[in-house]
Amino acid sequence: MQPFVPASWVEGGDAAVVDVRDPWEYDSIGHLPGAVNVPFDSFRSDEGEAGKLPPRAEWEELLSDAGIGTDEEIVAYDDTQGVFAARFVVTALLLGHDPEKLHLLDGDFSSWQREYETTTDGVDPDPATYESDPEAETPLVDFETVRELLPAAESGDVTLVDTREDWEFAEGHLPGAVQLDWRELVDEERRGLRPESELRELLEERGIVPESRTVLYCNTARRVSHTYLVLRQLGYEQVELYEGSLTEWEDRGGELVTE
Template identity: 85%
Template sequence: MQPFVPASWVQDRDVAVVDVREPWEYDSIGHLPGAVNVPFDAFRSDEGEAGKLPPRAEWESLLADAGVGSDAEIVAYDDTQGVFAARFVVTALLLGHDPGRLHVLDGDFSSWQREHETTTDTVDPEAASYESDPDAETPLVDFETVRALLPAIEAGDVTLVDTREDWEFEEGHIPGAVQLDWRELVDEERRGLRPADELRALLADRGIDPKRRAVLYCNTARRVSHTYLVLRQLGYESVDLYEGSLTEWQERGGELVTG
């Protein structure tokens, strides 16, 4: 996988560019040439637990209406250092889109705007055909799986990663979790990922070893999506997503540790 791609990569290829910002930002501030707007709230499920995937039929209709076909190579972006775009990409991945054809712009709209053309021109995409793959393998794990893994987590055989902020972690986290705020992975000035050697050093410092299975969670699956893609970018092969995250964990009576 190459989840994060630079602006030069996007410019040189025929890809479906998806802007996940609010419609007013897309229309008034501008967007990448040819980009279609699929706002974050449009693919955030109103059903079930917070942060869960949208219904499959709604997702298929959303992408088809945006002119994104089943075999499209997709690059998503936001203006929040990639965290909302990452959620779009991971949603596509979990619903069966080819992982090798899913990317996040390394940076965001603000970083693109510094050096590249933007436009406020209306984009009227031609409807496409989009079918998801219900049989695709995904990295999802559920409440029961995470609970069953607690002994292995406590023993250090599996790394459970909490991608929230320090204060959230201190207020309550799953037993055995290590804390890694997703924002530590990005360069505030460049608005994209920090250099790979810095990322590997940071992950090593937190005990997140590429040779061990990692399970990631946050609150509602947005921040964890970004961290998942970063680990895959760095070559981590065994990375799982606890989609329900702490929201589901608490609602189902999972144990919490404070401090």
Template identity: 85%
Template structure:
């Protein structure tokens, strides 16, 4: 699995379904990658759906079908916010069964393309497909009960619970035993892409987030956690899971919180 691809990797590559998840006005007026279809973030977000904030499967299939994305397509998604919204699109595709080898995030967001390659304001009129997700695909999701059962192991240091929110959010309340890693810490502010691999590994190991341990990620509504999940997979972490309900569900169900 190689979740992140560069603008140079994408440039000139045929047969890739490029998805721009920015708002429609940005896509239309600022410009976009030639051939990219516009699928704004709100269109694949659901307050009530499968596993918390995922859209219902039938809605996801309809959305990709009308966007011209084939079931076996190689997909690259991007935004202009360092990848956090596009990461949610990528992870949604993964969780609903798209081939993990064929769905990617553009490293460095739209700006990485804009710096070196041509953009356009021409709207793409995609040819509809009949996209089919895979309901039997294995996913890295864990539920409330699973996370609740992992708390003793997390507090003992045997499992790593990672809170991907900001410092102040973590201080106000987090899962017992969790470590904090703001998702933005892995991003280079200048390039808007990932920091060098050695810096990332040092950062993660310094927080106790190591490949050998089972790692469970959460935030508030599973957007920020999506980016961190892709980063860990890019670095070869195999034992990474997502608590999709995150703290929104945790609080609603009366889960225990720690604060500091």
């Protein structure tokens, strides 16, 4: 799996390009040539499958209307260093799209426009037929699984990673969790990933190593999506997502600690 791709790959390829920003940004500020607009709010659901995933039928309709077919290669971007676009990519993954055909622009719209063309021309895609795969294996774990893993996390046998900010972590986190703000993985100037050597050093310092089973959470599965893709980019194989994250955890009375 190669989640992150450079701008040169996007420009020279034939993948379906998805812009997840608000429509006014897409229309007024501009977008990548040929990109279709699938706003972030259009694929979020408070009532959907597995917590925050949209209902499968709505997802299929959304991608079909955007002209994206079932087997198509997809690359998504935003203008927030990739965190919103990462949620699109992970949504597609969790609903059964081929992970080898899912990518995130390494950077964002602001970094793209420094060197590449943008446009305000409208895009009117030909409708396609998109079918998700309800039988696909995904890295999803649920509330019960995470609760059962807490002793292993506290003993260090499982790495439970909180991808929120320091102050959020201090206010309350899952027992045994280590803190890794997703923004620590991003180069603020380049707006894409930090160099691989820096990423590996940071992760090792936090005890997040490839050999360990790693489970990620945040509040509503947005930030965790970006961190998941970074770990997969680095070759981590045992990475799982707690989709419900703290929103579900607290609603169901899960234990939180502050120390």
